[in-house]
Amino acid sequence: EDQVTQSPxxxxxxxxxxxxxxxSYTVSGLRGLFWYRQDPGKGPEFLxxxxxxxxxxxxxxxxxxxxxxxxxxxxxxxxxxDSATYLCAVQVISSGSARQLTFxxxxxxxxxx
Amino acid sequence: NAGVTQTPKFRVLKTGQSMTLLCAxxxNHEYMYWYRQDPGMGLRLIxxSVGEGTTAKGEVPDGYNVSRLKKQNFLLGLESAxxxxxxxxxxxxxxASNEQFFGPGTRLTVL
Numbered sequence: 001e002d003q004v005t006q007s008p009x010x011x012x013x014x015x016x017x018x019x020x021x022x023x024s025y026t027v028s029g030l031r032g033l034f035w036y037r038q039d040p041g042k043g044p045e046f047l048x049x050x051x052x053x054x055x056x057x058x059x060x061x062x063x064x065x066x067x068x069x070x071x072x073x074x075x076x077x078x079x080x081x082d083s084a085t086y087l088c089a090v091q092v093i094s095s096g097s098a099r100q101l102t103f104x105x106x107x108x109x110x111x112x113x
Numbered sequence: 114n115a116g117v118t119q120t121p122k123f124r125v126l127k128t129g130q131s132m133t134l135l136c137a138x139x140x141n142h143e144y145m146y147w148y149r150q151d152p153g154m155g156l157r158l159i160x161x162s163v164g165e166g167t168t169a170k171g172e173v174p175d176g177y178n179v180s181r182l183k184k185q186n187f188l189l190g191l192e193s194a195x196x197x198x199x200x201x202x203x204x205x206x207x208x209a210s211n212e213q214f215f216g217p218g219t220r221l222t223v224l
Binding site for chain 1: 117144146153154155156157158161163169171203205207210211212213214215216217218
């Protein structure tokens with residue numbers, strides 16, 4: 001069974017205090033790993049897709065990396081507007097053309113001014 | 114483009130009542146998905162569709178039915194609502210670049 005575990009469940013940072021969120025996965029064959037941001041009362045918003053170990057993607061203060069067992073979302077010098085829940089999801093090869101996503105339970109990030 | 118829209122935004126039902134949630138997308142996507150999100154459990158796939166006229170079961174399909182009569186619409190039905198179906202429901206569609214685009218969600222409470 002495919003599993004995705006995110007840690008920590010919640011993280012509080014001071015503005016400017018860099019940190020990392022972890023997403024570890026156990027799957028039969030990884031097609032892609034996705035990061036989403038979710039603000040309260042809204043739907044998830046796509047951030048990154050990573051396809052192979054060693055791949056990195058960046059967007060503003062966020063950088064996502066991928067190994068064969070886990071992915072990290074690094075947040076550099078965060079601002080209060082980065083406060084949100086960050087979701088990780090995997091897409092496995094066996095899902096075929098449907099390409100369903102299996103989600104972790106998320107990390108709730110709070111950045112204090 | 115409106116992207117993915119969902120109606121209604123909120124709904125309260127009594128046990129045993131039925132309702133339909135509507136999802137619409139204007140991006141001409143073939144693939145559409147229904148998820149439910151519960152505290153501490155992440156998003157779980159209920160049903161999905163790989164094109165007009167097709168539907169398939171996801172991880173948690175019991176108690177739900179779906180229809181995809183038109184490419185742009187994906188309907189989720191609850192025939193006899195139960196308190197365990199209290200949740201936030203999200204619809205998504207998938208484009209050619211593989212990422213899923215989500216709607217704003219429907220918050221459903223079953224009393």
